[in-house]
Amino acid sequence: QTLKVELGERSYPILIGEHLLQRASDQLQEVGIMSKSKLMIITDQHVAPRYLASLQAELEAAGYSVVAKVIEPGEQSKSLAVYENVMTEAIKAGLDRKSAILALGGGVVGDLAGFVAATYMRGIDFVQMPTSLLAHDSSVGGKVAINHPLGKNLIGAFHQPKAVIYDTATLQTLPKREIAAGFAEVIKHGLIADETFVTWLEQEADRLGALEADAIAKAIYQGCRVKAAIVSADETEQGQRALLNLGHTFGHAFEALSSYSTLNHGEAISIGMCVAARLAERIGFAKSGTYARTARVLGLYHLPTTWPAGMSPDAVLEAMKRDKKTVGGKLALILPRAIGSVEVVKEIDENDILSVMREEA
């Protein structure tokens, strides 16, 4: 299955299917990355032992000259120190303006490698090769970033990939908890823009949970389709793109207050989408039943839907205000109108937010 992201004059393909990495060189040729080019594969220590050698061999057989950089897994690799280290190796390996970076891994690898590509010699090509389910979200849209000790994703760029090559067979080795976290973003895309997709996710939870190939390809396709449509309309986040943050202002606060350990990103936004739906019903914005269905579909994918134990609603509100998405101190949140339809709601009364959170806690 192939999707196309259209961005003004440019467009790039999102290829989704089993064993695509076995023919990666064909796909690179198709997007104009020619076989005399030097490539740098960036990947992590969980992904490298499983998928790096075969990918590298396939590319070298097709005439590419390939270097690989394996980073430590986890969010802490989205750092200035790792960025500098990767840059040093890229320079030493002699990458030039015609070279390309291949991001083989989850969202951490994609964000870091994308930022390296965005800034190496003022920008070189890169290709996303996602290996986690969550990366269906991070690999599309061109936002690339690393973290600063004072905040997540504060150092970044908009740099679109030349292509996204999504080999769904790699998901077979992804830990269960990471699968669930990925489904949180898949479900989010349905909740934002596509009720029919939500209904399908409700019906197919068993097949999707078992990672059946055709079902998982369709789920990724639909999730990417929603994201691609919104990004195409708003590449640099002036308006519409904010809708993709459903559940994220709450979620980021939960992540921060759990010190990025007890809750992962998907789990945090799962709870965040539930609280957003509850609040939307409370202030008369959403159709009744929106919350119940939101929580139900997330629960089908083994995601948490209830308030994080012991977390103080007042502390959550403070963390929400610190989140970079707040404008002028007033909280603007993405809230559902109904399943499959969300809007930006500006200047929400803090007391409404607090009272809903206090009931949940």
Ligand code: NAD
């Ligand atoms: P991740 O890259 O850390 O991957 C999760 C874990 O799974 C890691 O331990 C990784 O090594 C492992 N893994 C990945 N693929 C595997 C495979 N096939 N088999 C076995 N293990 C595998 O995290 P993630 O959840 O993929 O992405 C999270 C990151 O994405 C965050 O840094 C977040 O900020 C970023 N993100 C970016 C955007 C964007 O638009 N750029 C959007 C959403 C999230």
Ligand code: ZN
């Ligand atoms: Zn997210």
